[in-house]
Amino acid sequence: MKKPLILLTNDDGITAPGLRSLIAFMKEIGEVVVVAPDSPQSGMGHAITIDNTLYSKRVIIDKEKGAPIEYSCSGTPADCVKLGLQEILDRRPDIVVSGINHGSNASINVIYSGTMSAAIEAGIEGIPAIGFSLCDYGWDADFSKCKEFVQKIVIQALNYGIPKGTVLNVNIPKAAQQIPKGIKVCRQAKANWKEKFDKRISPTGKEYYWLTGKFELLDKGEDTDQFALSQGYVSVVPTQFDLTAHHTIQTINNWNLNE
Template structure:
């Protein structure tokens, strides 16, 4: 089996390294990932500057890892599928992200965007993230859980183009209680900005580090993750509100 591994934290991120180590136990893994961190890049792509690409090797300088791309996560998947990989992958995995991508954060996430890009091209794609608690990330243990979940997903032969979002809870909170397939929480997060003034008198803002969901509806990914469950959310990139299409067709439309 061939796996394309990418992320938004950059090709040298410890989360990607840990996940690659685990995925090598079940498949041939090729990495195509951003050269630098692209967190919260969403599904942006590079149009006005060239996408520089460089080969990356293990510390022994002999083992080929993949390519570092001076671009966004979605760029990485496009280049991998259209230019860099000699054969198409059987699976695309994006992660492991430093910080959960649950709830409305899915819309901002470069990690999830990379998986979406893979699903565009009719490949099964899985985004993997580890919840943040302001302590040291235990990426190796989380990667082991992620690999087990990925193996079980593949055992069910998901149809081509399947898109899944996996979140691993904070491991320091306590033992994993299990796995839950949950819908995405769509409540807005509470966000804060730190207002400051620079030495020249210009006002600027730093985005606050704390994102809290004030209304974590029960039976959603945010709630289950907080209860120490690994969450899996099947996603789709069709944004059409299909329930409104037929009623709106019956409206009397006019243009002059």
């Protein structure tokens, strides 16, 4: 049987340990090609490079443990997927896998996530796609406990196919000692970030800000990704890119905008 072709990308950059771990896990399942940003792109959301040039070159990051084919790209995660599909791969991949992100993309974080935007970009193109994140921001995070779960979810996605118009947002709890208890399919928890701007003065006297914030969970449901993670489970949220709030169309129609 032909091995599945797996396109990998991420948003922490091509040298990030989370991606290097993912490459190792995926090489046991299929033929792996990497197209990933040449620098960190966290918080890039679904940005694409329109009015600027895009550089890309073949690289060797780790001859032994790396993928046979790796390209770095000056663009965003969504750019990497577009470039991979159109310019680098000579056939359609069987799946696009993004991550493993250093830090949570559960709940409202999916909106800001470069990791997930790469998966969504592939989904828009009709290709099965999954974004993986470990809820540990550290560069030295331990990805080894993710292996079993990442491989299982990718294999089942290849077996069953992901429902059309959907990509998977998978988050793995930070577990210092133990491995996750299991996998839960969830909905995205309602939450937001309470921003705080840290205002400072530059050496030349200019005011500037650092954006900081505190995650605020607004959801007591036990069917959410945040709840699953808090209980030590891996969360899987099927995520769609039809953003229509179908249930509110009638409400807006009642505004009688044409009278």
